[in-house]
Amino acid sequence: MRISTSMLQQSAIGQLQKQQSALAKTQLQLATGQRLQSAADDPSGAASAVGLDQAAAQYQRYQDQINVARNRLGLEENVLADSVELLQRVREIAVELNNGTQSMQTRGILANELKGLREQLVSYANADDGQGRYLFGGSQDGVAPFSGNGIVSYAGDQQQRLLQVTGSRTVADADPGSEVFLRLRDGNGTFTVSSGANTGTAGLKNARLTDASLWDGGSYTLSFTGGNYEIRDSGNVVVAGGAYAQGQAIAFRGVDVSFTGTPADGDSFTVGPSQQRDMFAQIDELVRVAGLPQDTAAQRAQVQTAMHQSLTAIDATSLHVSDVRATVGNRLAVLDDAESQNAAQNETTQAALSSIRDLDYAEAATRLSQQLTALQAAQQTFARVQGMSLFDYLR
C-alpha cells in the first residue's frame, strides 16, 4: 500500500497517545487501588457495588442497634440481679421474723432494715442508662418512673422500644417497670388465705393449688365448729366440710390448705382470689406484719398465717424477677446471634465488594510494565522511522 508521509506521522502519534492513555489508566488504578474509576469501567459491577455498599451500611446500622440494645439490656440485667439479691435478703428477714424467739424490739430492727431495702428497691426501679433515660419507664423514660413513699406510683407506661437488629428480628431494649415491679399478686398468685379475728391457735401451714381447672376465683369462708370445718362460698352455700385434723389437708375447688394448732369455735379463714400487689407493697406488708403484736398464741397464729402468705408472695416475686432476667438473657443471646449473622453477611458483602472494586495489584503491575515496554518500543520506532528520508541521500 502507498503510504503518505503525514499519515505515517499521524498514525504513529495516534498509537503513542493510545498507549499513553492506557498507561495513565493503569497508573491511576495503581495510585488509588481501585479497579473501577467510574461506572463505565464495569457498569453491572458498579451497580452491584452500590447495592452492596448499601447492604454493608445496613449491617453497620444493625450492629449499632445491637450495641445500643446490648448496653441497655446489660444495665437492666445488673439491676435485675441486684433486685433478686435484695429479694433474697427480704426473704431471709421474713424467715427471721417468723422465728418465735424474736422480741418486739428485734422485729423493729428487722422492720427498719426492710424499709431500707424497700427504698433501695425503689432506687433500683429508677435506674437509668447513664444518659438520663430511665430503664424501667417504658416509652416515658424521661422522668423517674417510680415515686412516692407510701403507695408507689408509676409514671411510665407499658410500651417497649423494639430495636431492629437484623432484617427480620427486633429486640426490646428494656422491660417496662410495670411488668417487672407492678404486675405481681399477693398470696400464691392464684388465691390468698387470710385469718379472721380468731381466738384459737390455728395458723396456716400450707396452701397450694392442686388443680387450676377446678379453681373458680370465688371467695370462700372456712369456719370451725366443734372440731369440724365447713366451707361456704360467697352465696353461703356449703361446698365442703369434715373433721379438722392438725396438719391435714383440707381440699376444695382444686385447693389444698392445712393448718397447725387448734382452732376455737367460730374461728374462720377466708380463701379468696389473689389481688394485684406490687413488689413495694409486698415489702410494706411484711413491715406491717412485723409490727403486729405477738403476745398471745392466737396473735402468733394470725401472724403465722399472714407471714406464710407474704413469704409465698415474695418467693413468687423472686421467681418472677428471675424469669424477667432470663428473658433479658435470652435477648442478649439473640443479640449475639444477630451479631454473628450480620458479621457473616457483612463479610460476604465486603468480599464481594472487594472483588468488584479492588485492584489486583500483581495483575496491574504486570500490565504497567508491559505497557511501558510497548510505549518505549513505539517511541523508538517512531524516532527511527522519522529519521529516514530519501532527501538525506540526494546531495
Place this chain on the structure above:
Amino acid sequence: MSDLLSIGVSGLLAYRKALDTAGHNIANVNTPGYSRQRVELGSRIGGPQGDGYIGAGVSSNTVKRLADALITTRLQGDSSAYSRAETFSGIASRVDSWLSDTDSGLTRPLQSFYDALSGLSSNPGSSAARQTLLSAGQSLASRYSDMQSQFDGLETEINQRLTQTADEVTRYAKQVADLNERIVLAKGQAGGQPPNDLLDQRDSLIKEIASRIGITTTDQDDGGINVFTGSGQALVLGRQANSLTVGDDAYASGRKELFFSGGQNITAQTSGGVIGGLLDARRELLDPLRNDLGRMAAGLAEAMNEQHAQGMDAKGQMGGDFFADIGGSVYGARANTGNATVSVGLSDAGALTGDDYNLSYNGSGWQLTRARDGSSVALTGSGTAGDPLRAEGLSLTVGGTPAAGDRYLVKPTAQGASQLRVAITDASRIAAASPVRASAALSNTGSATVSSIGVSDASNSSLLSGVTIQFTGPNTYSVNGSGSFAFAAGDSIEVNGWSLKLSGSPASGDSFSVSANTAGSNDNGNARALAKLSTVGVLDGGRSTLADSQAALVGRAGAQAQQASLQVDAQAAVKAQTETEQASMSGVNLDEEAADLVRYQQAYQAAARVIAVANEVFQSLLDAARN
C-alpha cells in the same frame, strides 16, 4: 531540424511543470485536506510523412488531482458518525462520573440519612439524634438538587452548543456556496481544467459540515456540489446557501430545537455529527436520567411522608410532611386556542415511570401518549379537582376550557430532584413515636399481654381517643363498655384506625386500654418503621428500594458511557481506515516526491541537451553550407 528544437522545448516546458507540481506537493505535505497532484504527460503526435509519423515531443494534458470521490463521500459519513459518537460519549462519561463518584454521588448522603433514621430509632428521645436526622435530610435534599443543577447545567450547555454548532454549519454552508461559484467560474476560465486546490478547500469545508450534522451531497455538471441535511433540506444548492437555526420548542418548555431556514422544525429527522450527538445525548441520557432522579426524589418524599404522618412528634401532634411535596410541570403548546390550564400532581410514586407525556384534547376527551415513543396511555377520571385524570401515578387537573387540538407537554419528574426539601425545621416535629399506646390493666388475671399496637389508618379522626377493651368472656370483648365482639387467639382488635394484637389468652374481666401517646414520649414505633424504609421497596410498584433505584441509575449511566466509549473506538477505527485509504490515494509521500524530482530533473536536463543537440545539428548544417 526545427522539429527537434520544438521537441526539446516541449520537454523543457512539460518537465518544468512536472517539477513545479512536485514542488507544490512537497510544499503542501502537511496541508490538511490537500490532495497530491500529478502532471499528466502525453506524447505529441507529429504530422504524417512519407515514411510514417515522427513524434512531435511531449505535452502536459492536465494537472490531475489524485482524489477518489467515493472515499471522500465515505469519509464525510464516517466523520458524521465519529463526531456524533464522540460528542455523545463526552457527555455520557461526564454524567457517569457525577453519578458514580463517591463524593458527588447520592450513595453517601443516602446512607447518612438512613444512618440517622436508624440512630433515631435507637434513641428517639434524643434531641441530638433528631437534629442529626434533620441535617442528614437536608444534605440528602441538597445533594439531590446539586445533581439536578448538574443536569440542568448540562441541558443549558447542550442548548448553547446546539446554537453555536448550527451557526457554524450555516457559516460553512455559505462558504461552500461561495466556493461553488468560484469553482464554476474558474473551470470556465481554464477551459474546463479543474481548479484542484479550490476543490480540496471545498471538500474540507463539506467535511467540517459533515462532522457537525449528517448530510448527503450530489455533484452538479458545472462542478458545483449540493449539500442536503438528513431530512432532505438543501443546505447548499449551487451558489445559494440556507441557514440552520435553533429556537424554542412548541411548548416553550425551555427546550431548544433545530429549525431549517428559521421555519421547519427538523429536530426529529436530524442525526449524525455534533448536533446529532447532542440531540441523542439529550434524549437518551439527560431526559431519562434526570427524570429518574426526580422519580427517586418523589419516591423518597412520598414514602417518608406517608410513614411520618403515622407517627407522633415530641409535641404530641401527629406527624406532618417530612419532605415538601413534589409536583410535576405541564407546558401548554403555544398554538393552543383554548384557555385550559393543566396541573400535574404525583399521586403514587410507585407507579411513576420516569417518562414524559403528551396530553391532547380532541374536542370531547383527553388522550395521553408517551413522549418517548408515542404509545397511548390509558386515562381514567374526568379532570376535575375531585376526579382528576389519572394514569401511571399521575393526577392531572384541568382548569378552564380546552379547545379541540390543544396539546400539553407533561413532565412529571424532570424537576423533582430540585424540589426535594426538608419541610420540618423544628427537630421536635419529627414523628418518632407511635401515636397510640396500649396497656394491660395490672389487675388482669389472664395471661394476655399486648403484643403490638400499630396504626392502620392515621387519618381516622378518633385515632387518639382513649378506648377500653373489656373482656366479657375469654372469647368476647366490649369496646368502651358497649357491644360484644368475638375474639380468637391471634385476632387483631381494630378500632379507630389502630390495630391491637394480644399474645396469650385473656380472662373474663381483663381490660386493655389504648390511649394517645403523650408529648415527649420516647417511643420508637414510628422511627423504626421510618428506618425500615431503607429496605422497603418504594418505586416500580414496590419492587425497588431507593438504593436499588440508585444502583440502577448508576449502572444505567455507566453502561451508556461504556457503550458510547466503545462506539467512539469503533467509529474512530472506521474513520482511521477510511483516512488511511484517502491518504494512500491522495497523501503526499516525500520519498516519492524526491524520486520524482530526480526523475523530472534528469528529464529536464535531457530535454535541454536535446536543444543543444538541435543547435549543434543546425550549426553543422550552417558550417556545411559555408564551406
